[in-house]
Amino acid sequence: MSDVKKIATRDSYGKALAELGASHPEVVVLDADLAGATKTAVFKKAFPERHIDCGIAEGNMMGVAAGLAATGKFPFASSFAMFAAGRAFEQIRNSIGYPKLNVKIGATHAGISVGEDGATHQCNEDIALMRTIPGMVIINPSDDLEARAAVQAAYEHQGPVYMRFGRLAVPVINENEGYKFELGKGIVLREGKDVTIFATGLEVAETLNAAEKLATDGIEAKVVNIHTIKPLDEELVVAAATETGKVVTVEEHSIIGGLGSAICDVLAEKAPTKVMKIGVNDTYGESGPAIELIKKYGLDGESIYGKIKKFYMGL
Template sequence: HQCNEDIALMRTIPGMVVICPADDVEARAAVKAAAEYEGPVYMRFGRLAVPVINDNPEYEFKIGKGVVLKEGSDLTIVATGLEVGHALEAAKLLAADGIDAEVINIHTIKPLDEELIVKSAKKTGRVVTVEEHSIIGGLGSAVCDSLSENAPVPVFKIGVRDVFGESGPAAELIHKYELDAEGIYKQIKSKWY
């Protein structure tokens, strides 16, 4: 259905906007924003049903502006697309262990909301990126590019690790590659806690 390299490829095209919505509310808003935008836009939609995250009256979609979904002080989890819901659930698991994770929804990978990510990284001192994409060239790489120049902190990238994609039931693949809440939680714990 979908490759694991598309975000990386699209990021390299000059002037290309790259959007990966977290839920249906955001997807509708992103399509409207893309239609009004002057220039090329690549939109990536996952195939799994995801929980609705952005169903609050204050929600406003802006190209290039991330959204803090949960404030935290111990680490920052930057997620995109269907991984945003899993990241929020992983933050709950971490909280049960006394780890206070900030969760940021980055629906626009290019242009990246560097100001928001740098501010959060300076506050928490470490960043985890989570994406249903290769860890090479996608959200994690975009975040690392920004932080290396603006706020060097340790970054741990969670995603597909330099392997070809495979076919199968989507939920099973998410679990296999440890991209569900439990997998994210376990990877963060084994890396830093």
């Protein structure tokens, strides 16, 4: 897909914030000394009086965001996923989640595609952490268009929202007239009768590539983009699983507690189905070029294709 337009969703986040701020003066953006990396600098340049750099103190940043929300402002608090979800978990849980405050968290640099920054910064656990907070909405957009739509949807939603963005430029796959973003609703990108693949984030594009390869082998895969992991589109999950009888989940996140676990929770209760989870297998990442890491950890289209083919054939 080298000829396809590619944009990092963190860039989309920064631009969407600036656009939102132009029409909504109550929007305030906070960052933890990472405005350049999280792209909140775009908002800072346009509205310096509404941007607050809280320094390398993510827990405090979440407390400031909670206070702003309590006064009627619309704070977007941003940092790397490892620090937003990991370091500030207690403040998010108790100061934002518990009182159901209207704070939006923009977590960038998620997953192993952070690349050379290595294991300490490659957060593969953030979705699992945020899923445990009651009432927290979790959005993991697949491309530029979806990331920008996610920011708007987060603004319109009353309550806390966690948005996950990436550092790596990814293909724009949703640029079509029929595209519609709706919180809690998955999107069927490809029909198929043999196996259903639920994918999220940058893995959606890789999964579409895998589905094309499967088709050449006579395996018709139904591909579903799950941009909202919580609340999950349970109706679509059950219907698709019932239709194909086999399910695969694909995510740039630990196979523990992420999309795969969310899907399995639903199917175990409502439609027991054979499931294979593709993700980071209970291990830390490592330093290296993002594209090479995605291949090494089996999250590229070719690897996904091979795993699903074996799964489908019962090997």
